[in-house]
Structure formats: structure tokens, C-alpha cells
Amino acid sequence: SNQLENFPDSETLTVYICGPTVYNTSHLGHARTYLTFDIIRRILENVFGRTVIYQMNVTDIDDKIITRSNELQISSSELAQKYEELFFKDMEDLNILPPTAVTRVTECIPEIIAFIQQIIDNGFAYKSNGSVYFNTQAFAKQYQYPKLRYITQESQQELLNNAEGVSMKNRTDDKQSASDFALWKAAKPDEPSWPSQFGPGRPGWHIECSVMANEFLVKQFNSFDLHLGGKDLQFPHHANEVAQLEAFYQKESQIKFFMHSGHLKINNEVMSKSKMNFKTIQEVLQQFTMNQLRILFLQISYDSDINYSTQQLDNAVKVEQKISSFLKNADVVPREPLQKLQVQDNLIIQQTLSCKLEMKKHYQNDFDYPSAFKALLTLIDQCKSYMQGTFQASLVKQTAKEVQTQLELLGLKFSQQNVDQSL
Numbered sequence: 467s468n469q470l471e472n473f474p475d476s477e478t479l480t481v482y483i484c485g486p487t488v489y490n491t492s493h494l495g496h497a498r499t500y501l502t503f504d505i506i507r508r509i510l511e512n513v514f515g516r517t518v519i520y521q522m523n524v525t526d527i528d529d530k531i532i533t534r535s536n537e538l539q540i541s542s543s544e545l546a547q548k549y550e551e552l553f554f555k556d557m558e559d560l561n562i563l564p565p566t567a568v569t570r571v572t573e574c575i576p577e578i579i580a581f582i583q584q585i586i587d588n589g590f591a592y593k594s595n596g597s598v599y600f601n602t603q604a605f606a607k608q609y610q611y612p613k614l615r616y617i618t619q620e621s622q623q624e625l626l627n628n629a630e631g632v633s634m635k636n637r638t639d640d641k642q643s644a645s646d647f648a649l650w651k652a653a654k655p656d657e658p659s660w661p662s663q664f665g666p667g668r669p670g671w672h673i674e675c676s677v678m679a680n681e682f683l684v685k686q687f688n689s690f691d692l693h694l695g696g697k698d699l700q701f702p703h704h705a706n707e708v709a710q711l712e713a714f715y716q717k718e719s720q721i722k723f724f725m726h727s728g729h730l731k732i733n734n735e736v737m738s739k740s741k742m743n744f745k746t747i748q749e750v751l752q753q754f755t756m757n758q759l760r761i762l763f764l765q766i767s768y769d770s771d772i773n774y775s776t777q778q779l780d781n782a783v784k785v786e787q788k789i790s791s792f793l794k795n796a797d798v799v800p801r802e803p804l805q806k807l808q809v810q811d812n813l814i815i816q817q818t819l820s821c822k823l824e825m826k827k828h829y830q831n832d833f834d835y836p837s838a839f840k841a842l843l844t845l846i847d848q849c850k851s852y853m854q855g856t857f858q859a860s861l862v863k864q865t866a867k868e869v870q871t872q873l874e875l876l877g878l879k880f881s882q883q884n885v886d887q888s889l
């Protein structure tokens with residue numbers, strides 16, 4: 467299906483992507499999400515000519531951060547700062563474009579408190595034992611909830627409970643309804659907390675994204691076009707983000723479009739530390755290059771699950787070698803003035819042009835970059851067979867330049883000196 471029919475058509479696109487919770491080293495699952503959306507962003511900017519405002523949040527206070535900082539006996543802010551730095555180093559090593567704006571939870575506490583107060587005033591949240599909960603029953607009377615993804619009541623409840631975090635276990639009595647979720651979590655002894663009219667505490671997980679996107683995209687640019695994230699965030703996280711914005715503004719959500727990236731599995735299992743199949747980004751980058759990892763991801767559509775294996779990366783290594791040997795061969799053919807065009811010359815000119823047009827068509831079809839990338843590899847094959855017969859060096863160099871342009875557009879880096887830049 468061509469989902470792009472409903473895609474926001476504004477020249478400037480305001481984009482929000484759920485960022486990392488910075489308590490540990492980033493793994494390949496993070497690479498799956500952020501590299502995938504880096505490819506999408508580059509296509510939007512470089513193929514469709516959009517200007518992208520790209521906001522990412524950093525969750526720098528959270529149950530997991532508190533638990534880990536207690537284990538390591540350092541402050542939660544020290545821990546968060548360390549892993550945020552490592553996260554952005556990983557992103558840089560993967561050639562992922564930096565966000566336009568990075569917003570952190572601990573920098574937005576007053577805005578979050580004011581936002582929660584407004585939801586209470588609007589009648590969609592209530593205080594209970596120092597915490598504040600979103601009132602899903604009251605909300606569902608006026609708005610659709612949950613708005614994203616239709617899942618069974620049972621799995622919905624389980625997902626919601628997991629998303630609440632360990633700190634909210636044994637607090638179910640505080641809720642009016644099991645599906646309600648925390649906007650503000652009352653502080654436990656020795657936890658980092660901020661003063662508020664609800665009592666000392668800290669924000670729940672979902673509220674931060676609604677508030678930060680509202681503060682930056684909605685208030686600065688007056689729009690919220692595109693919301694990105696891994697598909698595990700659809701429910702409850704994104705559904706609750708939408709509900710919070712609607713409860714705050716008392717009107718339908720202004721988020722125009724959601725895109726969710728597929729999971730990354732290792733040997734058909736979800737990656738986890740306990741299964742010993744946990745691979746950090748730096749571990750993978752010791753064995754394989756950024757290009758090879760990007761080539762692997764380029765061959766799988768953004769919303770499909772990836773089953774990661776080293777065999778798949780070995781295949782990406784072969785593809786990379788094929789590309790770089792083609793570019794080198796095209797570079798070393800001696801330059802000659804263009805002669806009268808023969809049948810085979812006209813053919814390679816046609817093929818080069820068709821490839822460019824075909825790639826654009828694929829991008830327009832729900833960002834089908836695997837098909838676009840395949841078309842580019844086909845062009846390389848076509849040019850290689852052109853070079854088997856009588857060929858003109860200038861035309862080979864022209865095709866190589868087009869290949870190079872398309873690779874760069876997708877964030878792949880092949881060294882510049884391999885290709886003649888004077889054309």
C-alpha cells in the first residue's frame with residue numbers, strides 16, 4: 467500500500483523521535499531504530515527536498531536509571547550524562563545525523579508539572595497518595611482510547627503494567643482503574659525528586675514526550691507532523707502520548723503521522739542480556755564497518771523485523787566489496803574524449819537515467835529503500851557488463867558518479883578519491 471498518500475506534505479517537517487533511556491550501553495536494537503530513521507530522514511531531505519526539524523528526547527531520570535545508579539553508587543545525573551555521551555558517540559560512529567534539538571526530562575520539570583496540572587484542571591487526571599494518574603475512564607468518554615493499534619484487553623493491560631516501571635508496583639490501589647497510568651510518581655525515600663504542588667516526585671514515562679514535543683515543535687513551529695519510534699512503543703507509550711496531548715488541549719491530537727520501525731532479533735530471539743545474545747553497537751563496529759551495518763539495514767524495509775546474524779552481515783560485506791571494486795575500476799579507466807555514441811553507449815546512458823527515476827519511485831512507495839538499493843546494485847551490474855565490451859570511459863565515470871551520489875544520499879561513505887569528482 468502507498469502510505470505516503472497520507473504523509474504530511476508541508477515543506478518543513480516537524481519530527482519527534484523517542485530517544486534513549488540513558489542507563490546502559492546502546493545495543494544493536496538501538497542501531498536498528500536510529501539508523502533506520504536516519505535513512506528515512508536523509509530520503510526526506512535529499513530526495514524529497516524537505517526541511518526536517520528533528521527533535522529527540524533523552525530520558526535521564528527513570529526507574530532503570532535510579533536502580534543502576536544505586537548499584538554503581540553514583541548519582542543518577544552522573545550515570546545519565548555518561549551514557550548519553552556514549553549514545554551520541556555511537557550515533558556518530560554509525561554516521562547518523564545529529565538531531566536538530568535534544569531535550570532532557572530533568573531540564574523540563576517545571577513545564578511537565580504545569581502540563582500535568584492543566585490535565586487535572588481539564589478533568590482527565592487525579593491525585594492519589596502523592597502521585598498523579600491519567601484518568602482513562604473519564605478520557606474514553608470523550609475521546610478514543612487507545613488511539614493507536616488495536617490489541618486485546620489482556621495484552622494491553624500487561625504492556626501498560628510493564629511500562630509503569632518497578633517503582634509503581636504495589637501501588638495499584640492508588641489507581642481508580644487498572645488502565646490508568648502515572649503522570650507523576652510520588653518519591654520514595656532516597657530517590658531523586660522534584661518539589662511540586664502534588665508533592666515531591668518525578669514525571670511518569672509517557673508525559674515527558676508529550677511535554678517536550680509540545681514545548682519545542684508545537685510552540686516553536688506550530689506543528690507536529692511526524693512521530694517516530696520503535697514498534698514496541700506503539701502501546702502504551704505513543705497511545706498515551708496522544709491521549710495526554712488531547713487531554714491538555716481538549717481537542718483531537720495534532721500529530722499527523724506515526725512511523726514505527728521493526729524489531730531486531732538475534733537468531734530469531736529478542737535481544738536481551740539474560741540470553742547472552744546482547745550485542746552493543748561498539749562490539750559490532752569492532753568486527754564490521756558502519757557501511758556494512760547500514761547496507762544490512764538498507765536491505766530490509768523500515769517496518770519489518772530484522773533477524774540479525776553474522777551471515778547476514780557477511781552478505782553485506784560482499785555487497786560493500788562489489789560497490790567499492792566497481793567504483794575503483796571506474797576510477798582507473800583512462801579518461802578519453804566522448805566519441806560518437808554506439809548502441810551500447812546509448813543503453814548505459816538510458817540505464818543510468820532509469821535507475822535514478824526508479825529509485826525515486828521506490829522511495830515514494832512507503833520509503834521502499836530496499837527496492838531502491840537493489841536497483842542501484844543492478845545498475846552496477848549493467849555498467850560492469852558494459853565494460854566487458856567496447857565502452858567509453860566518460861560514460862563509465864558518469865554512471866559511477868551517479869552511483870556515488872545515490873550512496874551518499876543514503877548515508878553510505880565510499881572514499882572520495884575513488885571517484886573522479888571533476889565530472
Ligand SMILES: [Zn+2]
Pocket residue numbers: 483484485675703
Ligand atoms: Zn517517547
